[in-house]
Amino acid sequence: MGLGGVSGGGIGALDKVDRETMGARVYRDLRSLIMAGQVSPGDRLTIRTLAAALGTSMMPVRDAITRLAAEQALEVLPNRTVRVPIMTRARFEEVRTIRLMLEGHAVETAAGIVTPEALARLRALHEEFTAEHNTGDPDPAALIRINKDFHFGIYEAAAMPALLQIIEGLWLQIGPVLNFDLRSKSKRLSERVALRHHGDLLDALGRRDGPAARAALAGDIVSAGDFILRCGSLV
Structure with missing residues (x-):
């Protein structure tokens, strides 16, 4: 039982690291995309399209968008569409x-x-x-x-x-x-x-x-x- 507990915990920890690594990569890639000006103010993005472009599931994309919205790099509109903020x-x-x-x-x-x-x-x-x-x-x-x-x-x-x-x-x-x-x-x-x-x-x-x-x-x-x-x- 002791070995089983250790094994299960180890696998669980590896899964968690994998998820966190994927989330960090998606956040980094989206952040770099915005900083490099590969999108324009007012551009509308969808989570599904971004996930497909990045080759990942929608969950890490949602997490990355939440972080970038907090940094005022993206806006989440009422219809859940994501938009690059307009600049005055x-x-x-x-x-x-x-x-x-x-x-x-x-x-x-x-x-x-x-x-x-x-x-x-x-x-x-x-x-x-x-x-x-x-x-x-x-x-x-x-x-x-x-x-x-x-x-x-x-x-x-x-x-x-x-x-x-x-x-x-x-x-x-x-x-x-x-x-x-x-x-x-x-x-x-x-x-x-x-x-x-x-x-x-x-x-x-x-x-x-x-x-x-x-x-x-x-x-x-x-x-x-x-x-x-x-x-x-x-x-």
């Missing part, structure tokens, strides 16, 4: 101001301590971003993904986990709006504005020039934000 101009401008302060501090800090390995990863991402622009017809989804990876590669290099967590929360709110910039076939895209700012930021990090890194990031955030405010997509 006032809220966008407020979040942009906060991003300039917090993300600016992160890149300035990163410039002083960034490792050669981190710089190599950032250079590889910048080369990937450049190559996508050079195709002549850049894939918006690829640009959005690389843009997020580049930014967060720098924020992680600052080695400030609490600050990184706050920045992630801001991107959960702002990510779906950023795709208005990179998904558009705008003059800003054809003139490679984001690419230039990324290059300036990377150069500043290589020189360990914190103020220049902060200025390059500010140029990127402000120019993208100004375009989004002009395009009329916010309420």
Whole structure:
């Protein structure tokens, strides 16, 4: 009986770990999707569709949605449809101001301590971003993904986990709006504005020039934000 009890408890514990691991993966994947701007404000999602896309049952998707709704990254409507929140101009401008302060501090800090390995990863991402622009017809989804990876590669290099967590929360709110910039076939895209700012930021990090890194990031955030405010997509 003792062995049976241990065996049963062990199996039960493994099942619990499996469920928790699946729930964490679904939450992480949905969170990353939103932060990377792969959805747009007002998009409606269904639990069944998300579960099918993620190859899982509906239960971990429901749990992930509950967590993301608490983080204001998703809204659960009265008919139980899930929607990406609509962004107002006032809220966008407020979040942009906060991003300039917090993300600016992160890149300035990163410039002083960034490792050669981190710089190599950032250079590889910048080369990937450049190559996508050079195709002549850049894939918006690829640009959005690389843009997020580049930014967060720098924020992680600052080695400030609490600050990184706050920045992630801001991107959960702002990510779906950023795709208005990179998904558009705008003059800003054809003139490679984001690419230039990324290059300036990377150069500043290589020189360990914190103020220049902060200025390059500010140029990127402000120019993208100004375009989004002009395009009329916010309420």
